[in-house]
Amino acid sequence: MKIISTNIATPKAITWKGKEIQTGIYKIPVSTSIYLGLEDVENDHVIDRRCHGGIDKACYLFSEKHYSF
Numbered sequence: 001m002k003i004i005s006t007n008i009a010t011p012k013a014i015t016w017k018g019k020e021i022q023t024g025i026y027k028i029p030v031s032t033s034i035y036l037g038l039e040d041v042e043n044d045h046v047i048d049r050r051c052h053g054g055i056d057k058a059c060y061l062f063s064e065k066h067y068s069f
């Protein structure tokens with residue numbers, strides 16, 4: 001396996017269904033190493049803890065072949 005990119009986010013306010021909400025979905029590539037902890041990637045921000053972050057959900061990986069989709 002070759003890692004092509006590691007990405008993290010800072011919280012961003014968007015309007016969703018008529019309401020302003022915070023999201024961490026807009027990830028950007030980083031040029032430095034990341035630290036993958038037990039529940040989070042250091043310096044990444046997770047807003048919705050019901051479905052993201054935590055044990056067994058700290059890091060999301062997918063194949064470069066699926067990126068264009």
